[in-house]
Amino acid sequence: xxxxxxxxxxxxxxxxYAPAVEALREWFSEMALIRHRLExxxxxxxALAAEPGLPLPPLGDGERQVLxxxxxxxxxxxxxxxxxxxxxxxxxxxxxxxxxxxRLAGHAALAAAREWVHFALTSEDxxxxxxxxxxxxxxEQVLLPALVTVSERLAHLARDNAEQPMLxxxxxxxxxxxTLGKEIAVFYWRLKRQRQEWARLPIFGKCNGAVGxxxxxxxxFPDLDWxxxxxxxxxxxxxxxxxxxxxxxxxxxxxxxxxxxxxxxTILVDLCRDVWQYIGFGYFRQRPALxxxxxxxxxxxxxxxxxxxxxxxLGVANAxxxxxxxxxxxxxxxxxxxxxxxxxxxxxxxxxxxxxxHALARGLDKLQAEPQKMAAxxxxxxxxxxxxxxxxxxxxxxxRPYERLKELTRGKPVTQKSLAxxxxxLELPNEAKSRLAxxxxxxxxxxxxxxxxxxxxxx
Numbered sequence: 001x002x003x004x005x006x007x008x009x010x011x012x013x014x015x016x017y018a019p020a021v022e023a024l025r026e027w028f029s030e031m032a033l034i035r036h037r038l039e040x041x042x043x044x045x046x047a048l049a050a051e052p053g054l055p056l057p058p059l060g061d062g063e064r065q066v067l068x069x070x071x072x073x074x075x076x077x078x079x080x081x082x083x084x085x086x087x088x089x090x091x092x093x094x095x096x097x098x099x100x101x102x103r104l105a106g107h108a109a110l111a112a113a114r115e116w117v118h119f120a121l122t123s124e125d126x127x128x129x130x131x132x133x134x135x136x137x138x139x140e141q142v143l144l145p146a147l148v149t150v151s152e153r154l155a156h157l158a159r160d161n162a163e164q165p166m167l168x169x170x171x172x173x174x175x176x177x178x179t180l181g182k183e184i185a186v187f188y189w190r191l192k193r194q195r196q197e198w199a200r201l202p203i204f205g206k207c208n209g210a211v212g213x214x215x216x217x218x219x220x221f222p223d224l225d226w227x228x229x230x231x232x233x234x235x236x237x238x239x240x241x242x243x244x245x246x247x248x249x250x251x252x253x254x255x256x257x258x259x260x261x262x263x264x265x266t267i268l269v270d271l272c273r274d275v276w277q278y279i280g281f282g283y284f285r286q287r288p289a290l291x292x293x294x295x296x297x298x299x300x301x302x303x304x305x306x307x308x309x310x311x312x313x314l315g316v317a318n319a320x321x322x323x324x325x326x327x328x329x330x331x332x333x334x335x336x337x338x339x340x341x342x343x344x345x346x347x348x349x350x351x352x353x354x355x356x357x358h359a360l361a362r363g364l365d366k367l368q369a370e371p372q373k374m375a376a377x378x379x380x381x382x383x384x385x386x387x388x389x390x391x392x393x394x395x396x397x398x399x400r401p402y403e404r405l406k407e408l409t410r411g412k413p414v415t416q417k418s419l420a421x422x423x424x425x426l427e428l429p430n431e432a433k434s435r436l437a438x439x440x441x442x443x444x445x446x447x448x449x450x451x452x453x454x455x456x457x458x459x
Contacts, residue, residue: 027141036134045067085099125207151188157367166283286363324343379442
């Protein structure tokens with residue numbers, strides 16, 4: 001599929017970032033929308049022909065091969081023909097109907113039945129099913145695999161650094177130590193759950209006529225169970241049938257998809273910001289790309305540009321997804337057209353998401369932990385062991401343990417020596433004192449490493 005010239009494209013997704021989102025063109029370009037509309041028209045025609053209760057003759061192998069070839073061979077030239085028809089009639093779905101009828105005119109058996117093309121359909125029957133297929137196929141073939149790549153990078157980073165001690169920070173202040181791998185594993189776990197939730201969301205479709213009542217269907221063939229026919233047809237497309245609608249499928253499922261993606265992208269914004277901070281602390285080093293420039297004036301810099309690029313695009317994506325989620329389920333009475341133009345931005349929202357996920361995976365792949373920097377910060381922050389001391393004091397029933405440690409440590413310099421002196425003066429059993437005296441900030445990471453192994457090794 002030919003892309004717009006990158007240097008003259010209006011959208012950065014079709015310009016600067018075109019290679020990163022190329023895979024989505026197959027599903028969300030104008031040509032893709034036309035092709036999916038054509039697919040619905042053909043499959044509906046085939047379903048009508050296969051229904052014994054209708055007077056349309058069954059299709060033979062030859063006719064089915066013609067229809068399959070028409071769909072398989074649909075290319076840019078064919079899409080351009082549809083657009084030419086649209087210029088005259090000013091209706092994008094009707095243009096697909098007329099295009100299909102023209103193609104069938106050259107085949108005797110199909111030509112005789114071509115007025116069954118678009119039989120009893122409203123444009124929204126075609127559109128909602130086309131978009132449903134586009135979204136479902138893009139989710140399975142492009143978007144979920146890209147998220148899996150991010151998850152794999154996180155899992156690898158978490159496992160490699162499961163035992164690497166690191167100073168934690170709550171409210172930006174030194175807190176009880178953790179391990180670098182465990183903190184990365186938290187993001188892996190959050191992303192995994194939301195990705196699975198998104199993958200399970202059903203994708204709905206409807207095919208019930210102008211206002212959802214099968215009016216035309218019923219008046220033409222009143223003895224046919226049209227709801228059952230519609231359910232078989234929609235289900236045969238791999239979609240979940242929506243039985244009650246106005247002229248439009250209410251788009252609630254697209255709102256569900258958008259909200260799921262917003263949650264995923266929000267988790268990844270959180271990840272980007274934390275990794276950005278860790279790079280700033282010196283806990284991660286980024287392997288520089290050969291020939292890459294970090295600053296136009298400071299040659300030494302290796303900027304966290306992948307994480308910054310990801311964060312920015314996640315924000316753009318979520319802004320669009322939020323509008324899709326709040327706008328699309330609203331339609332005046334039985335139909336208005338405000339959803340039509342908004343639906344066309346679905347690919348843009350997904351494109352910015354995909355762009356961000358690629359950047360994030362690329363950035364994660366460049367990270368290299370810096371144990372010495374983490375060790376230095378831990379060794380300079382012995383006060384974080386105050387938690388351990390006051391907890392053992394509680395365990396042995398000493399009075400006011402929290403308050404006593406607060407008086408001795410809050411806002412005051414705490415060194416290894418001063419902490420050892422404090423421990424030696426406590427009314428604790430020798431075994432407990434020995435246990436506390438053996439602690440170092442780097443050794444006070446609890447079960448962090450084992451949590452990584454326990455909850456990631458099975459994945």
